Amino acid sequence: MYFCAKVTDLISWIGVNDRRTERFENYLPLPEGVTYNSYFIDDTRTCVIDAVEFGTEGNYFDRIENLLNGRQLDFLIINHMEPDHSGSIFDLTKLYPAMKVVGNKKTLEMIRCFHHKFDESKFMAVTEGEILDLGHHKLTFAMMPMVHWPESMATYDTTEKILFSNDAFGSFGAIDGGIFDDEIDVTKYEDEMRRYYSNIVGKFGIQVSNAIKKLSTLEIKYICPSHGILWRKDIARVIQFFDNWAKFIPDEEGVVIVYGSMYGNTARMAEALARDLSIFGVRNIKVYDASKVDASFIISDIWKYKGLFIGSTSHNNAVFPKIDPILSKLQNYGLKNKFLGIFGNMLWSGGGVRGIQSFADSLPGIEVIGEAIEVKGAPRREDFIRLENLARKMACKVLCKEIDSELTACANNSCSL
Ligand code: FEO
DSSP: OOOOOOOSEEEEEOOOOOOOOEETTTEEEEEOOOEEEEEOOOOOEEESSSOOOOTTTTTHHHHHHHHTTOOOEEEOSSSSOOOHHHHHHHHHHHHOOEEEEEEEEHHHHHHHHOOOTTOOEEEEEETTEEEEEEEOOEEEEETTSSSSSSSSSEEEEETTTTEETTTOOOSOOOSSSSOBBSSSHHHHHHHHHHHHHHIGGGHHHHHHHHHHHHHSSSSSSSEESSOOBBBSHHHHHHHHHHHHTTTTOOOEEEEEEEEEEESHHHHHHHHHHHHHHHHHTOOOEEEEEETTOOOHHHHHHHHHEEEEEEEEEETTEOOOOOTHHHHHHHHTTOOOSSSEEEEESSSSSHHHHHHHHHHHOOTTTTTEEEEOEEEEEEHHHHHHHHHHHHHHHHHHHHHTTTOOOTTOHHOGGGGGO
């Protein structure tokens, strides 16, 4: 689907809906698609903000030509050099030889890496707070280093109070007709925004907090990110989401249970934990078999909830191969502000539980609850009682209250024992 949509009288969304690409950055699944948002500003001097992924252009260039209506394109602002926004720079410079490519000095270093034939006389470097005067619209720039690349920046239209925030406040999910948050049910985009944030930007929480602090001084009537829908109704809510995620503050009470199991014993332990948590009053419980569900969805829910159980069988004296990449990513991102419970299974020398414990030891911001539970072979009655006690500790933590000691999950769950 390729269309133009008015953001305001003089600004158009000219992005691309990509429903074809299977995996973003060639590893994150896109069941709902993705957009590469690009914007056209109609003014005395014409301007495009952010381009689109190479190979997805469709009639992107024709739409720009229609909007120009015989005029030249004067500026292409590149807020971020990742190829999903910069892939069409080279074609645009060929179509509009007089056009200036606008970025900061780190942008140019990256253009040199990606586009070896780029004519640097076409580059215009801008700095923090500098004004680019289009005639009616006066644009300025806010550097956002490591949100999520070194050259990342935002463009702010001081005239119409629009923040072109690039990846910040972006989400997976193609646009299904409505481009603004007040034109659609935003639930899908909020989930896909968290998945986008946690998997792509999640390592850079401090830098995201700094960027939010900087942007909070601006009057913002629209947030126009480079992915997903545009925000004009619930701007404060979106900013709050990002601010919380940057600090690992959960969206809701709840617990994620993720496990890797070969013969079903670790899976049985996971199911028992889930049932116990439910009996103890936890309402949001997400159980994931890591062999079945892509890690990006699991990581997104780990950001969403405060409690986390990780379980692994032992595989060649180590963590199960489908759990290992999740631990590796969470470790790389410096996960914190979570309660963690550990469980698993072994037959001779173990390794699964030991691996999760090493992971937890490397993350000082994680609070491990209780003792790790490692079962040899199939779980027995006493193992289910230990699991119940661990679930009770987790429920106390995430619900911030004591659980009635008369309430025993095992009594309600006798057929598992
Ligand atoms: Fe949407 Fe970091 O590229």
